[in-house]
Amino acid sequence: MDSIIKVENLIKRFDDLLAVDDISFEVKPGEIFAFLGPNGAGKSTTIKMLITLLKPTSGKMTLNGYDPTKDSNEVRRSIGIIFQDPSLDDELTAWENMEFHGVLYGIPKKIRRERIDQLLQFVELTERRNDLVKEFSGGMKRRLEIARGLLHHPKIIFLDEPTLGLDPQTRNHMWSYIKELNKNEGTTVFFTTHYMEEADRVAQKIAIIDHGKIVAIGTSAELKGRTQTDSLEDAFLALTGKTLRDESSSATDQMRMRHQVWRRQK
Amino acid sequence: MKAIYILWLRQIKRYLRSRSRIVGSLAQPLLFLISLGYGFGPVFQKAGQGNYLEFLAPGIIGMSIIFMSVFSGVDIVWDRQFGFLKETLVAPVSRINIMIGRTLGGATVASVSRRWERPSARSSMICKASN
Numbered sequence: 001m002d003s004i005i006k007v008e009n010l011i012k013r014f015d016d017l018l019a020v021d022d023i024s025f026e027v028k029p030g031e032i033f034a035f036l037g038p039n040g041a042g043k044s045t046t047i048k049m050l051i052t053l054l055k056p057t058s059g060k061m062t063l064n065g066y067d068p069t070k071d072s073n074e075v076r077r078s079i080g081i082i083f084q085d086p087s088l089d090d091e092l093t094a095w096e097n098m099e100f101h102g103v104l105y106g107i108p109k110k111i112r113r114e115r116i117d118q119l120l121q122f123v124e125l126t127e128r129r130n131d132l133v134k135e136f137s138g139g140m141k142r143r144l145e146i147a148r149g150l151l152h153h154p155k156i157i158f159l160d161e162p163t164l165g166l167d168p169q170t171r172n173h174m175w176s177y178i179k180e181l182n183k184n185e186g187t188t189v190f191f192t193t194h195y196m197e198e199a200d201r202v203a204q205k206i207a208i209i210d211h212g213k214i215v216a217i218g219t220s221a222e223l224k225g226r227t228q229t230d231s232l233e234d235a236f237l238a239l240t241g242k243t244l245r246d247e248s249s250s251a252t253d254q255m256r257m258r259h260q261v262w263r264r265q266k
Numbered sequence: 267m268k269a270i271y272i273l274w275l276r277q278i279k280r281y282l283r284s285r286s287r288i289v290g291s292l293a294q295p296l297l298f299l300i301s302l303g304y305g306f307g308p309v310f311q312k313a314g315q316g317n318y319l320e321f322l323a324p325g326i327i328g329m330s331i332i333f334m335s336v337f338s339g340v341d342i343v344w345d346r347q348f349g350f351l352k353e354t355l356v357a358p359v360s361r362i363n364i365m366i367g368r369t370l371g372g373a374t375v376a377s378v379s380r381r382w383e384r385p386s387a388r389s390s391m392i393c394k395a396s397n
Contacts, residue, residue: 051356052356053352053355053356073358073359073360074358076356076357076358077358079356081352081356083349083352085349086348086349087348087349087350087351087352087353088349088350088353089276089280089348089350090348091279091280091283091284092276092279092280096279099272100272100276101353101357103268103269103271103272104269104272104354104357104358104359105357105358106268106269106358132283
């Protein structure tokens with residue numbers, strides 16, 4: 001079977017920093033693929049390149065048969081993304097956020113309305129559909145975001161640390177839904193996380209990236225066998241070392257910080 | 267085309283929902299109109315130049331349209347901060363259409379909020395005349 005995501009010799013350089021250093025991997029259709037790594041290892045940069053938000057310095061990528069650098073619209077149509085930080089419009093209602101997404105992705109009105117109802121019901125937000133998103137809790141926002149990412153029935157779904165800051169209940173619920181989707185629709189899932197036990201439980205294949213290079217790739221059992229450890233967490237530490245990583249804050253982080261300070265002063 | 271429409275609609279909805287923005291966008295030009303208009307009006311008239319408010323109003327309307335437009339530019343920065351910009355950037359819509367939609371939305375908000383100002387400018391002129 002052909003791979004749905006294929007990355008060959010991908011390199012991304014920011015001035016003097018080599019963020020992604022010649023990585024290659026493949027993801028098979030219908031696979032749940034975990035992409036792990038310490039902070040600043042190059043996970044987000046790789047995802048950004050795959051989802052057409054960043055151009056690689058060199059290398060080749062294919063998603064669902066399309067090249068993100070050339071046929072970006074085709075790639076965008078085939079993927080759904082759930083970002084690390086919320087990307088909902090606070091001033092719109094849950095339903096309006098979904099509708100906005102549906103129209104942007106060109107889903108015909110009748111199908112769109114049906115799917116919005118179904119998805120809102122699934123994430124148990126039907127009763128809150130007409131409430132503004134700014135009144136939602138973190139977990140509710142996340143759920144809405146997941147529903148929105150699935151609205152256009154993507155072939156591949158990207159989740160960048162989707163369970164960050166969620167309680168175990170919501171986390172479980174979310175994964176059971178994603179697994180169900182993976183089984184019924186054959187959606188390929190590509191996710192990053194810092195929770196090793198989550199990757200261990202959900203992922204069929206795991207890649208570990210560190211300092212921009214892929215240090216290991218395989219099933220959870222293979223990784224544990226290779227490092228002769230019992231848990232994925234130990235395997236991860238054995239492969240990436242125990243030193244703490246500092247991630248320089250992005251312009252957006254700095255802006256958020258200023259915003260918080262400014263709000264406190266007010 | 268639909269993408270442009272939904273981006274436009276979003277701007278309008280956001281504007282109508284933020285009461286502070288509506289009040290702010292009305293208060294500032296009104297303040298100018300009243301304080302400058304009534305403050306300098308008599309001097310202007312004494313110099314034989316006619317109705318000062320009539321002279322002032324178009325300028326203030328123009329100025330506040332520019333202000334509102336700048337605000338809708340700043341909105342993009344807010345969207346970036348709250349992550350919403352990414353949602354539009356990864357959608358299968360051309361960048362040009364995103365820009366057109368946002369610009370139209372901003373332009374509509376700017377001109378519509380000015381429409382409310384004109385009657386108030388007129389009524390203050392009538393007050394002036396009846397004095």
